[in-house]
Amino acid sequence: MGKQTKNILIVTPSFKIIGGVANHFMGLSHYWKNHIYYSFIGKRPHLHAIFTIFPDFIAFIYKLIFHKIDIVIVNPSLRRYQLNRDSLFVLIAQLFRKKVVTMIHGWDFSVANKLKNNPKWFRRTFGKSAFIYVLCRQFQLALQEISPKTPVLLTTTKVSDELLDGFDINSRTGHVQQILFLARIEKTKGIDIAIATFQLLQTKYPHLRLSVCGSGTALKDAISTVAKNNINGIDFHGNISGEALKTQFRESQLYVLPTYEEGMATSVLEAMAFGLPIISRPVGGIVDFFQMGEMGELTHSFNPIDYAKIIERYISNPELTRHTAFINHKYAIENFLASQVTKKFEFDISKYIN
Secondary structure, three states: OOOOOOEEEEEEEOOOOOOHHHHHHHHHOOOOOOEEEEEEEOOEOOEOHHHOHHHHHHHHHHHHHHOOOOEEEEOOOEOHHHHHHHHHHHHHHHHOOOEEEEEOOOEOHHHHHHHHHOOHHHHHOHHHOOEEEEOOHHHHHHHHHHOOOOOEEEOOOOEOHHHHOOOOHHHOOOOOOEEEEEOOOOHHHOHHHHHHHHHHHHOOOOOOEEEEEOOOOOHHHHHHHHHHOOOOOEEEEEOOOHHHHHHHHHHOOEEEEOOOOOOOOHHHHHHHHOOOOEEEOOOHHHHHOOOOOOOEEEOOOOOHHHHHHHHHHHHOOHHHHHHHHHHHHHHHHHHOEHHHHHHHHHHHHHHHOO
């Protein structure tokens, strides 16, 4: 960073309603060297987003003026509603002659295709950003077609530095006792595949447990499936954080996420930091760095039999599991810690704006 700090206003969902964007910026909050302000948007606890729209815009304009903001960071997904909403924040920032940085989190390929065919509005708004952050190379290539004059850079979600407090990678023995599924409990995250995979494994490894952490629209059906099929060894923990989250990472030895689509799942990076081999699918940002066979396995399959075969290789080979643990831990702390992600963010701000 240069010597002169900037006043940066980050447009983000409320920190009181933890989601991907809010969680990301909460994790970065301790490490900024610039002066950071937040303008919260969307729903609040016990308050629907429809009642916050106008107050959010008023608060945003107030902060632009009275905090003497230099840079605005907006955080849409590439989905129609979020783009429409956040484009208004971009236009207001432009009206006040503020520099804008865009970080795109979620992705909808149908929206991307429509923007390729008709990119004028995107180029007029987000395309005027100093740079755009995306979470994987595939998204980067698509945006470079949509807005070729805008710098499109790769970034990542983060692992909280504090999450690893007290964890020692040398505690990993390689013996698999528990598999972790940590994500929103949705069909598109592959919860049904994870449960079916575990059911296949448990017939041969009755000591094995599956820890399911998270909530979502498919949670009720998942619990019902386990009960109807009399599957033992599956624990549903709901949304967890803090010490409970650390405990699940420490007590698990493998991470499975048969997701249909992804940007860059924070839970994957956290699992790597705790030394868990990753069993997932080649979607989103993970494919940009993942070393097959060294960090775990990515399969195109949706078949539980294929996942069971992959996991069984780690159960039957503790040396492989332990070797992978050390590789993943080292890579994660060198690339995904919040302190490192913030440092890179500020470097790019300095490069493309200062």
